Amino acid sequence: MIKLSNFPFSTLKTAPKVSENRSTSLLLQGSYIRQVMAGAYEFLPIGYRVLKNIENIVREEMDRAGYHEMLMTILTPRELWEVADRWEIPEYFKVPAWGNSEYRISPTNEENVTNIMNEFIQSYKDLPTCVYHIQKKFRNEKRAKSGLLRGREFLMKDAYSFHRDIEDFDRFYESVKDVYLRIFDRLGLGADTYIADADGGAISDKNSHEFQVKLEIGEDTIYKCKKCGACQNDELVDEEKGFECIECTSKDFETFAASEVGNIFHLGTKYTKPFGISYLDENNKMVNHVEMGCYGIGVSRLMGVMAEYFMRDKGIAWPENVAPADYYIIVLGEENLEKAEELALDLEKTGKSVILDDRMGKKFGFGQKAGDCELWGIPNRIVISKKTLEQGGYEILRRGEKELIVKI
Amino acid sequence: MIKLSNFPFSTLKTAPKVSENRSTSLLLQGSYIRQVMAGAYEFLPIGYRVLKNIENIVREEMDRAGYHEMLMTILTPRELWEVADRWEIPEYFKVPAWGNSEYRISPTNEENVTNIMNEFIQSYKDLPTCVYHIQKKFRNEKRAKSGLLRGREFLMKDAYSFHRDIEDFDRFYESVKDVYLRIFDRLGLGADTYIADADGGAISDKNSHEFQVKLEIGEDTIYKCKKCGACQNDELVDEEKGFECIECTSKDFETFAASEVGNIFHLGTKYTKPFGISYLDENNKMVNHVEMGCYGIGVSRLMGVMAEYFMRDKGIAWPENVAPADYYIIVLGEENLEKAEELALDLEKTGKSVILDDRMGKKFGFGQKAGDCELWGIPNRIVISKKTLEQGGYEILRRGEKELIVKI
Incomplete structure (x- = not known):
C-alpha cells in the first residue's frame, strides 16, 4: 500500500511545458x-x-x-x-x-x-x-x-x-x-x-x-487499402507512381498517423x-x-x-491491468483514517493494490486528491468521509460508471 | 513448462576449467x-x-x-x-x-x-x-x-x-x-x-x-570476538596492536573467510x-x-x-524458493510421455513449475537425466517409467528424503 502522507513523489502543481506531446x-x-x-x-x-x-x-x-x-x-x-x-x-x-x-x-x-x-x-x-x-x-x-x-x-x-x-x-x-x-x-x-x-x-x-x-x-504515416484493408508504411509508397496495395493492387486508400x-x-x-x-x-x-x-x-x-x-483532460485513464493501482482511497477527516486503513487492508487481502490518500491539512482537500487520482488514472476511486459514513459506508466511483455508496 | 526435447540450452558434457572457484x-x-x-x-x-x-x-x-x-x-x-x-x-x-x-x-x-x-x-x-x-x-x-x-x-x-x-x-x-x-x-x-x-x-x-x-x-577475513560474538572486517584490525573487539574490548578472537x-x-x-x-x-x-x-x-x-x-558434488542444491523449477520429471520410454505430460500439467495447475525431461534416444538414459536434475538443483525429482507404472504410479525423490512411489 502506498500511503501518500509519507510518499515524497507528489504530483507537480503545473504541467511542465514540453513541446512535443x-x-x-x-x-x-x-x-x-x-x-x-x-x-x-x-x-x-x-x-x-x-x-x-x-x-x-x-x-x-x-x-x-x-x-x-x-x-x-x-x-x-x-x-x-x-x-x-x-x-x-x-x-x-x-x-x-x-x-x-x-x-x-x-x-x-x-x-x-x-x-x-x-x-x-x-x-x-x-x-x-x-x-x-x-x-x-x-x-x-x-x-x-x-x-x-x-x-x-x-x-x-x-x-x-x-x-x-x-x-x-x-x-x-x-x-x-x-x-x-x-x-x-x-x-x-x-x-x-x-x-x-x-x-x-x-x-x-x-x-x-x-x-x-x-x-x-x-510519427509514421500508414496507407490503408480501402479494398482489402492491408496497411503499409509510407516508406513503401512510390513517390512518383503513388499508392498501390501490395496485397490486391488496388489504388484506393486512406491514410492516418500512427506510432510504432x-x-x-x-x-x-x-x-x-x-x-x-x-x-x-x-x-x-x-x-x-x-x-x-x-x-x-x-x-x-x-x-x-x-x-x-489513454490521455484524458486531466490524466491518463490507464486500463485496469496497467494502472498504478486498483483502488485510490480518499480519506476526508483525520477521524476516518482508521476506517480507511481497514478498508485498504481488506482490499489488499483480495489481491488488489491500493493508494491511500491519507494526506491531511488545508492543502489537501477533495479537489487535490480527486485530481491526483485522475492524473494517475486509478480505475476505482473510493471516498470515505463523515458524509459517506453517515450514509452507511463509502462512495465508490468505477471508471465510466456513476458514484455508488457501498455499505460497510 | 520447459520441455527439454526442444530446449537448446543443454548442460555441457564437462565442466569448463575455471581457476577461481x-x-x-x-x-x-x-x-x-x-x-x-x-x-x-x-x-x-x-x-x-x-x-x-x-x-x-x-x-x-x-x-x-x-x-x-x-x-x-x-x-x-x-x-x-x-x-x-x-x-x-x-x-x-x-x-x-x-x-x-x-x-x-x-x-x-x-x-x-x-x-x-x-x-x-x-x-x-x-x-x-x-x-x-x-x-x-x-x-x-x-x-x-x-x-x-x-x-x-x-x-x-x-x-x-x-x-x-x-x-x-x-x-x-x-x-x-x-x-x-x-x-x-x-x-x-x-x-x-x-x-x-x-x-x-x-x-x-x-x-x-x-x-x-x-x-x-x-575473499574477506572476518574477526569474531569469542567473548561477545561481534564481528569486524580485518581492515579494522590494527596490524601492530592486533585484534581488540570494538564492542567489548576483548582480545580473544577467531577468524574465518567470508564473502560479502x-x-x-x-x-x-x-x-x-x-x-x-x-x-x-x-x-x-x-x-x-x-x-x-x-x-x-x-x-x-x-x-x-x-x-x-549450496554446491554439492555434482550440482547446486538450491533452496526451494530459488531453484530453477519445483519439479523435474524424468520420462523413460516414449510410451509414457503422455502420462508424464498430464502429471506436469497437474503440477502446474497447483502453481508449481516443472522441467519435463522428455528427451529420448540412446544418449538420454536415466544417468544423463538424473545428472542434469542434480546439476540444476531441482528439489523434487520424479521418474515415470514402465517399472514405476507397474508399481502403480511414479517415483518421487524429494531432496534429503528417500524415493517413494506415489500412486497415480
Whole structure:
C-alpha cells in the first residue's frame, strides 16, 4: 500500500511545458517519470508500476508462446560487433575501457544472441527456437525528443528465432503476429493496432512488419487499402507512381498517423553466416544454413504510446491491468483514517493494490486528491468521509460508471 | 513448462576449467550462465530463473519494509558526477557521445538519486524516506574474475534513505539490518551470515557494516570476538596492536573467510550538501541539513555466493524458493510421455513449475537425466517409467528424503 502522507513523489502543481506531446507533460506532472537528460528518463514509483505491468503482460504472452527468457549482457566487446561489420555506427555507443579495449552498451542484440546460440544450437532437434529478454538498450541519438517515444536509453523486449529453412521461418513469423496482437489487445490498444508492411531497411530484404497504433501525434504515416484493408508504411509508397496495395493492387486508400509499438524482421542469414552457426541434421550431416528472425517491442516506448492513447483532460485513464493501482482511497477527516486503513487492508487481502490518500491539512482537500487520482488514472476511486459514513459506508466511483455508496 | 526435447540450452558434457572457484564451473557446465568476456555474463534461461527468484525475494522484503521502488537511468550526464567530484574515477566508465558530451553508465547511484530526491523532498513530512531500485551497474575493472562475484556488469539492489537528523538515521539504519537478515534467512544463508563492522573507506566516516557469508573461498577475513560474538572486517584490525573487539574490548578472537553479500553505509551529508537538498520544517523554516544512508545487495553476486554455498558434488542444491523449477520429471520410454505430460500439467495447475525431461534416444538414459536434475538443483525429482507404472504410479525423490512411489 502506498500511503501518500509519507510518499515524497507528489504530483507537480503545473504541467511542465514540453513541446512535443501533451502526454509527456502529464507523465512529468504526475511524477511518473523524470528526465535526467534529453532521452533518458527515471521511472519514479508510480510510473515504474505502470512500466512493470506492461512488461509483465509482454512477458506472459512470450512465455505462453513457449519462447525462452534469458538476460543478455549490456556490455559487449568490440570483437563481437566486428563479426557482422557493425562496430562503426555512430548511433551505437563505444565505451573505452582499460588499455585499448573498447566495449559497446548494446543498442540491439543480434550479434550477442547469435554468438550465444552458436554454442547451443547443435542438432536439428534444437530448431526452431525462440529466445528473448527484456532489458535496457542504448542509442547515441543526436537529438532525442518525444518523451518516452524515442530515447537514448529505453526498455526493450527483443526476441530472436532460428530456423532450418525459410518455410519454417515463415510459419513461425506468422505465429508471432498473433502473439503480438494478443499483447496489444490485452493492453487495450487492439482496436487501433494495425500490422503494416514496412521497409526492412539495412536489416531485412524480405519480411518486415510494423505494429502501428493509430494516434494523432504518430510519427509514421500508414496507407490503408480501402479494398482489402492491408496497411503499409509510407516508406513503401512510390513517390512518383503513388499508392498501390501490395496485397490486391488496388489504388484506393486512406491514410492516418500512427506510432510504432512493435516490429518484426526477417534477418535471413545476415548474422548466422558470419557467426558460422551450424547443426547436425537427421542424417548426422553438418548443415550451415540457419534462418533467423527478430521481434521487438519497445516496452518504455509502449508506455509513452499508451499514455498518449489513454490521455484524458486531466490524466491518463490507464486500463485496469496497467494502472498504478486498483483502488485510490480518499480519506476526508483525520477521524476516518482508521476506517480507511481497514478498508485498504481488506482490499489488499483480495489481491488488489491500493493508494491511500491519507494526506491531511488545508492543502489537501477533495479537489487535490480527486485530481491526483485522475492524473494517475486509478480505475476505482473510493471516498470515505463523515458524509459517506453517515450514509452507511463509502462512495465508490468505477471508471465510466456513476458514484455508488457501498455499505460497510 | 520447459520441455527439454526442444530446449537448446543443454548442460555441457564437462565442466569448463575455471581457476577461481568450482561453483563458477558448475554454473557454466549447467548452462546457467555464459561468459561474453571477463566480468560480463549472460544469464541463460535456467540461470535467469534463479536470478529472478533471488531478485524477487529481495524486492518483497524491501516492499514489506515500505521502501519505494523506482528505476533510475543507467546513462547519466557528466555534470551530475561533477557535483560531488566523482567524474574522474578510472573504475567508472566514461561514454563519449555526440559533440563533446560525455555520459557515464552508472557504477552506483548516489548522485542520481540525490538529484531526484532534491526535487521531491520538500517538507519534513517527506522524511524519513527510503527508495531503491534493482538494476545493472557497471565497473571498469582492470582484472575482472571470480565468476559472478566480481564483475564489470552486475545486477544490484541499491537503496538510499534520507533523514532529518542523525538520531532518525541511526534508528533507520538499525532497522535495515533486520530487513537484510530476513532476506538472507529466506535465501537459506541465515545460519552463516554475519554482520561485520567495516571500514567505510572514502564513502563513510561513521557507520558501515558488511553482511558476510562464511565461505571457504571468501575473499574477506572476518574477526569474531569469542567473548561477545561481534564481528569486524580485518581492515579494522590494527596490524601492530592486533585484534581488540570494538564492542567489548576483548582480545580473544577467531577468524574465518567470508564473502560479502550486502553492505550498508552512513553517507552523512556527503551528497545532500553539494546537491543542496533542503526542506521546510514544522515552523515553515527552511532546513538544509539532510542525513543520508545507502544500502546495497549485489543480486547477481548473491547468486554466485549461493552457488558456492549450496554446491554439492555434482550440482547446486538450491533452496526451494530459488531453484530453477519445483519439479523435474524424468520420462523413460516414449510410451509414457503422455502420462508424464498430464502429471506436469497437474503440477502446474497447483502453481508449481516443472522441467519435463522428455528427451529420448540412446544418449538420454536415466544417468544423463538424473545428472542434469542434480546439476540444476531441482528439489523434487520424479521418474515415470514402465517399472514405476507397474508399481502403480511414479517415483518421487524429494531432496534429503528417500524415493517413494506415489500412486497415480
